[in-house]
Amino acid sequence: MKILAIGDLVGRRSIEYLSGCLWRVRSKLGVDFVVANGENATEIHGLSAKDAEAILHSGVDLITLGNHAFGCRDIGAYLDDNSHAILRPANYPALCPGMGCAVREVGGVRLLCMNLSGTSFMDQLDNPFGVVDRLLDSQRGRYDLALLDFHAEATSEKVAMGLYLDGRVQVVFGTHTHVATADERVLPGGTGYITDLGMTGPTGGVLGTDSQAVIQRFCTRMPTRFTVADGPVEAHAALFTVSEEKPWRCVRVERVVF
Numbered sequence: 001m002k003i004l005a006i007g008d009l010v011g012r013r014s015i016e017y018l019s020g021c022l023w024r025v026r027s028k029l030g031v032d033f034v035v036a037n038g039e040n041a042t043e044i045h046g047l048s049a050k051d052a053e054a055i056l057h058s059g060v061d062l063i064t065l066g067n068h069a070f071g072c073r074d075i076g077a078y079l080d081d082n083s084h085a086i087l088r089p090a091n092y093p094a095l096c097p098g099m100g101c102a103v104r105e106v107g108g109v110r111l112l113c114m115n116l117s118g119t120s121f122m123d124q125l126d127n128p129f130g131v132v133d134r135l136l137d138s139q140r141g142r143y144d145l146a147l148l149d150f151h152a153e154a155t156s157e158k159v160a161m162g163l164y165l166d167g168r169v170q171v172v173f174g175t176h177t178h179v180a181t182a183d184e185r186v187l188p189g190g191t192g193y194i195t196d197l198g199m200t201g202p203t204g205g206v207l208g209t210d211s212q213a214v215i216q217r218f219c220t221r222m223p224t225r226f227t228v229a230d231g232p233v234e235a236h237a238a239l240f241t242v243s244e245e246k247p248w249r250c251v252r253v254e255r256v257v258f
C-alpha cells in the first residue's frame with residue numbers, strides 16, 4: 001500500500017494547485033491513500049468548511065489539522081459532520097468539536113488515522129504520548145495499519161514520538177514547521193518516519209507567509225498582519241510504502257516534491 005502524506009497547505013492557492021495536479025500525481029505514483037494537513041489553507045490561520053470541501057475534491061482522502069484547527073468559525077460543525085474525512089488533534093479537550101482518529105478502509109485494509117498536537121512550545125494539551133497509547137488501546141481489533149500526523153514544533157518531541165511508536169504505528173510523520181527535513185527513514189521496528197513533511201504553498205515568503213510582515217515583526221516586535229506569500233507554489237510530501245503481508249511494516253519512505 002502506498003500512502004502519500006502532503007505537508008501543510010498554506011493559502012487558497014495551495015488548494016488550486018492540488019486541484020490541478022493531485023489526481024495525476026496519485027496515478028503516476030500509484031498512491032492508494034492521500035492525507036494532507038490543511039490547517040493553514042484558509043489564509044494561514046485556519047480552514048473553512050468550504051475550503052475543506054475543495055481539498056477533499058482535489059484528491060485528498062483525509063485532512064488533518066493542528067494548532068489552528070479552530071481558526072475558522074464554521075469548521076466546528078463541519079468537523080462533527082465529516083469525522084471520517086477530517087481530524088483535529090486527539091489531545092484537544094473532549095468538549096471540542098470533531099474527532100482525533102478515524103478508521104478508513106483502503107483496498108480491504110483497515111487504516112487507523114490519528115492526528116495529535118505536540119506540547120513543547122505549543123498549547124498545553126493532553127500529553128500526546130499518553131493519548132496515543134489510549135487511542136491504540138481503544139481501537140485494538142478494529143484496524144490493520146495505523147498512521148499518525150504529529151503536528152509539533154519541537155524536532156525532539158517528533159523524533160521521540162516516532163521511536164515511541166516504532167513497530168506499533170506503520171506511518172509517523174510530523175507537520176507544522178513547514179520545512180521538509182532530510183531524515184526520512186524506516187525505523188528498526190518497521191515504522192516509516194519523517195520529522196516534517198514541509199509545506200504546500202507559495203515558496204516566495206517565510207514559511208508561506210509574506211516576508212515583509214514577518215521581517216517587520218522580527219525587527220520591531222510589534223504586531224503585523226500576516227498574509228499569504230507570493231511566488232510559485234510547490235507541494236512537499238512523503239510517500240510511504242507499506243508491505244501488505246503480516247507483520248505490517250513500512251518498507252520505504254521517499255520525499256516527494258511536485
Ligand SMILES: [Fe+2]
Pocket residue numbers: 039066067068151176
Ligand atoms: Fe501549525
